[in-house]
Amino acid sequence: MRTASGKRTKAENIYLPVSGRIEEIRKKTEDVSLFRVSTASPLRYTPGQFFMVSVWGAGEVPISTASLCEDDLFVEFCVRKAGTVTGAIHSLQEGDRLWLRGPYGNGFAVGRRANGDVLLVAGGIGIAPLRPIIQMFAKDGSAGSVTLLYGSKGPQDVVFMDEVQVWRSGGIDVILTVDRANCDWRGSAGLVTDLWHRARVDFSRATAYICGPEIMIKSVMRDLSLFGMPDERIITTLEAHMKCGVGKCGHCYSGPKYICTDGPVFSYKEIKEYSLLG
Amino acid sequence: MKSEWVLSKDHLSYWLRQLRNERELIGPLRDGGKDILFRTVDMLHEIVLECPSSLPSPKGFLFPQYEAMFSCRGLSLSDGSDGKREISDLRDRTRRVIFGVRSCDVSAVRLLDAFCLGKLRDPYYEERRRNTFLISLVCNNPDPTCFCLGLGTGPYLEEGFDIQMTDLGDRYFVQAGSPEAVRTVRAMNFFFRKPRKVDYEDQYEVFLSSKARFRKRINLEGPRQAILSGKVGDDFWQEVTDRCFECGGCSYSCPVCTCFTVTDRINPEGIERARLWDSCMFKGFTRMAGGVLPNEKRVQRTKRWYYHKLVHYPRTTGKFGCVGCGRCAVACPGKIDMARTATKIKGLALKEEVE
Numbered sequence: 001m002r003t004a005s006g007k008r009t010k011a012e013n014i015y016l017p018v019s020g021r022i023e024e025i026r027k028k029t030e031d032v033s034l035f036r037v038s039t040a041s042p043l044r045y046t047p048g049q050f051f052m053v054s055v056w057g058a059g060e061v062p063i064s065t066a067s068l069c070e071d072d073l074f075v076e077f078c079v080r081k082a083g084t085v086t087g088a089i090h091s092l093q094e095g096d097r098l099w100l101r102g103p104y105g106n107g108f109a110v111g112r113r114a115n116g117d118v119l120l121v122a123g124g125i126g127i128a129p130l131r132p133i134i135q136m137f138a139k140d141g142s143a144g145s146v147t148l149l150y151g152s153k154g155p156q157d158v159v160f161m162d163e164v165q166v167w168r169s170g171g172i173d174v175i176l177t178v179d180r181a182n183c184d185w186r187g188s189a190g191l192v193t194d195l196w197h198r199a200r201v202d203f204s205r206a207t208a209y210i211c212g213p214e215i216m217i218k219s220v221m222r223d224l225s226l227f228g229m230p231d232e233r234i235i236t237t238l239e240a241h242m243k244c245g246v247g248k249c250g251h252c253y254s255g256p257k258y259i260c261t262d263g264p265v266f267s268y269k270e271i272k273e274y275s276l277l278g
Numbered sequence: 279m280k281s282e283w284v285l286s287k288d289h290l291s292y293w294l295r296q297l298r299n300e301r302e303l304i305g306p307l308r309d310g311g312k313d314i315l316f317r318t319v320d321m322l323h324e325i326v327l328e329c330p331s332s333l334p335s336p337k338g339f340l341f342p343q344y345e346a347m348f349s350c351r352g353l354s355l356s357d358g359s360d361g362k363r364e365i366s367d368l369r370d371r372t373r374r375v376i377f378g379v380r381s382c383d384v385s386a387v388r389l390l391d392a393f394c395l396g397k398l399r400d401p402y403y404e405e406r407r408r409n410t411f412l413i414s415l416v417c418n419n420p421d422p423t424c425f426c427l428g429l430g431t432g433p434y435l436e437e438g439f440d441i442q443m444t445d446l447g448d449r450y451f452v453q454a455g456s457p458e459a460v461r462t463v464r465a466m467n468f469f470f471r472k473p474r475k476v477d478y479e480d481q482y483e484v485f486l487s488s489k490a491r492f493r494k495r496i497n498l499e500g501p502r503q504a505i506l507s508g509k510v511g512d513d514f515w516q517e518v519t520d521r522c523f524e525c526g527g528c529s530y531s532c533p534v535c536t537c538f539t540v541t542d543r544i545n546p547e548g549i550e551r552a553r554l555w556d557s558c559m560f561k562g563f564t565r566m567a568g569g570v571l572p573n574e575k576r577v578q579r580t581k582r583w584y585y586h587k588l589v590h591y592p593r594t595t596g597k598f599g600c601v602g603c604g605r606c607a608v609a610c611p612g613k614i615d616m617a618r619t620a621t622k623i624k625g626l627a628l629k630e631e632v633e
């Protein structure tokens with residue numbers, strides 16, 4: 001690994017971040033922005049993986065890759081302002097430096113949709129790690145069996161509202177819902193779990209990818225399992241307090257698993273087996 | 279080739295003085311009162327060998343309570359568009375020799391080696407480990423809290439040490455367990471002589487009498503089985519937890535615990551990124567954005583600590599995450615500790631069998 005000054009360090013240091021340049025910042029909602037970051041050396045990552053992203057002086061936090069790795073030259077992070085470090089990230093401007101190490105984690109093993117339908121369920125900022133999968137299927141073009149159920153707090157909080165049209169024309173059935181609707185809102189109101197009847201999928205043959213608040217993940221997984229979806233095809237990405245991302249700090253340790261290195265993507269089967277969700 | 283020698287006690291301080299020429303010498307010293315701490319040795323005669331186990335353990339020389347990882351100069355908090363920035367890696371490269379380490383602590387270092395130098399190598403630990411030479415002493419007189427005997431992690435070791443010394447009264451029986459240890463002894467071979475029959479016999483006797491002196495005879499396999507077979511319910515853990523003050527003393531004093539947190543400090547020279555010991559006994563340890571606390575209840579944290587050491591460690595490494603050093607028994611103000619908990623679990627399991 002190289003340091004920012006380009007000098008080679010003596011031996012590799014798994015904690016040493018590389019510097020990235022913020023090429024573009026797009027404000028998505030009141031507290032969520034999308035950061036497009038480039039690095040000097042090529043990046044290889046897959047959907048569901050994450051980077052430890054840092055601002056010197058503020059600290060380091062895990063952030064999922066929100067883009068599809070296509071030309072190795074950049075990565076996008078969709079960051080919600082939640083506290084100290086994410087706040088510091090939000091105070092940066094285009095052209096500023098963001099420091100990265102990774103990618104870490106197992107990621108989603110998404111195949112092309114050869115066997116069965118695909119159901120994506122997102123809640124709030126949980127759309128971020130699912131976006132590369134959506135982009136992948138939307139680019140694929142072929143019609144049909146990909147459904148996205150996406151719940152947000154209010155109409156102002158739908159993070160990728162500007163991309164929904166693109167996803168739809170890519171053949172994805174996008175169902176939006178909000179907790180609190182207003183008169184301009186054309187989607188549904190209520191929880192994602194109230195909208196199962198709208199999803200045109202064959203539950204017993206489909207694969208689900210879920211990300212959102214823990215409480216949402218729990219009830220979505222339980223419902224899908226009841227509908228006959230096999231537990232190993234109900235897949236989610238778990239959040240945990242993470243300080244290292246490489247299986248050393250112990251913070252994300254849950255059951256016998258390290259969420260950072262064994263996960264963050266787990267199937268309902270594994271979650272039950274290792275009691276990863278309490 | 280047998281890498282065994284005998285060192286007369288008269289020669290010990292000369293030898294240590296020689297070792298100190300090349301390395302920083304660390305040893306057990308008395309800290310004012312009764313406490314024993316591993317510290318840099320200035321006066322050789324201040325080393326105390328007839329003493330209870332040190333608190334904290336010597337793990338701090340491989341994994342310090344506070345360790346600076348990087349310094350970053352020329353960066354403002356907002357990390358301006360460009361300009362000179364210099365990140366230095368602050369790995370500690372001091373060469374050290376730690377004298378008077380206990381066998382259980384050497385066993386703990388072996389566990390740390392497996393964890394820190396496994397798939398992904400922790401560079402800070404690796405650098406310190408490479409530069410640290412351990413001289414352990416067989417325990418002739420285990421503390422009342424010690425239970426390494428039941429775990430095979432002490433009072434003496436068959437392998438895995440650098441140099442292991444056994445006190446034979448007027449002399450030490452010296453065993454070298456690594457190529458570097460053999461080199462170290464050979465480089466100053468004028469201090470050592472080859473062992474004779476009587477030295478072997480005396481060493482064997484010391485081993486026997488040491489084993490006989492253990493007051494605690496605890497095996498963790500029984501408790502592990504009891505947990506796995508579902509005999510240990512949440513009410514048991516709740517009882518244990520009721521006495522916990524959430525001070526983290528157990529994790530800090532345990533030579534096997536390695537959880538840490540990372541923090542950035544801003545000082546006039548620049549920014550320092552450092553890591554510090556942390557404890558899974560703290561409520562905020564698993565705090566997530568939005569204030570969700572997965573281990574909010576104290577009982578969940580107690581269980582986590584014990585499950586990690588008694589169930590998960592054996593599952594992934596084949597060894598317990600405890601070496602029986604007894605420090606948690608000394609540190610805990612609530613009188614919760616591995617030995618006591620294991621004994622209670624055993625009682626629980628027995629009771630159930632009788633009923």
Ligand SMILES: Cc1cc2nc3c(=O)[nH]c(=O)nc-3n(C[C@H](O)[C@H](O)[C@H](O)COP(=O)(O)OP(=O)(O)OC[C@H]3O[C@@H](n4cnc5c(N)ncnc54)[C@H](O)[C@@H]3O)c2cc1C
Pocket residue numbers: 050059061062063064065077078079080081082083084085086087125128129238239240241242264562565566567568569570
């Ligand atoms: C694998 C993974 C992927 C992730 N991907 C993304 C992503 O793509 N986008 C994204 O936005 N986020 C993502 N996150 C979440 C993100 O890492 C957290 O939002 C971030 O770590 C928050 O750090 P912070 O320093 O900004 O907040 P902190 O300052 O640590 O505070 C976080 C929250 O906790 C509260 N809090 C602070 N101190 C305490 C205390 N002592 N006790 C109780 N509550 C307290 C604060 O009010 C705040 O709401 C991901 C997390 C994981 C594990």
Ligand code: SF4
Pocket residue numbers: 521522523524525526527528529559609610611612613614
């Ligand atoms: S030392 Fe005892 S009181 Fe302190 S956190 Fe550990 S178990 Fe609880």
Ligand code: SF4
Pocket residue numbers: 528531532533534587599600601602603604605606607615616617
């Ligand atoms: S659990 Fe207690 S007895 Fe076991 S190694 Fe840790 S401090 Fe020592």
Ligand code: FES
Pocket residue numbers: 241242243244245246247248249250251252253258259260261
């Ligand atoms: S984040 Fe440190 S162990 Fe997983």
